[in-house]
Amino acid sequence: MAKVHGRHTFISLGGDDLSTFTNTSEITRTADSHDVTGYGADAHEFVGGLKGGTATMGGIYDNTASTGPRAVIEPLIGQTVELIRQTEGTGAGKPQDKATVLVTQYVETNPVADMVTWSCEMQISGTVDTTPQAA
Template identity: 55%
Template sequence: MAEVHGKKTVIKVATKDISPYCKTSSYEGSADVHDITGYGKDAKVKAGGLIDGKFTCGGTYDNTASTGPRAALKPLLGTTVAVIRMPEGTGTGKPQDAFSAVLSKYVETAPVDDMVSWSAEFEISDVVTTTTQA
């Protein structure tokens, strides 16, 4: 088993590489589950349905005017954007997830005793395409 360090993760939103500003990211896949139990059964019978998902990321705020998280993400709030996620970094044979997602939330947090931070939440729209980088 080979472990992979999270520091190699690459995240691109609407073609902008926001990886240098991220400290954390999370992909969550889910699916609808339907109860199709009929009369006479002693236990529930279930069937899978539509696939869904969420993606979140966040990190330390950086005021880099054209590429920082505020400049790259805040204007996209409420729009559908292309997201590319490379959990093992870039390189031949490494996995890559590509999907469209609506940026549903962008948050900036400014505590009095710490650095300003940011976070973003995306609702995935349609299928996630998983490929191997060439």
């Protein structure tokens, strides 16, 4: 099995490519857990429920007026848009995660002795399409 470097990752939000502004991204998938333990049991029993998840991304701030992270993400707060993440870059057969997400947060961090950074948090709405990229 070959190792994959993160520098090839492609990520877009609402149709805008944010790859060049992003240096970290994550998709977390979750499932509800329901306790179905009955009387007399010696241990808990659980069944799964609805699936869900979150997504995050962040990077070094760029003040490009029309395509930078602030210009793209801030107007999307509170809206549902498409998120596409290709962890091995673009190409036929390579993995891809595509989901509708609710943009819940955009943060800019300004340390005194370092670069300004940004981050974005999203709530996955519906299922994540993990179909590999088409040719």
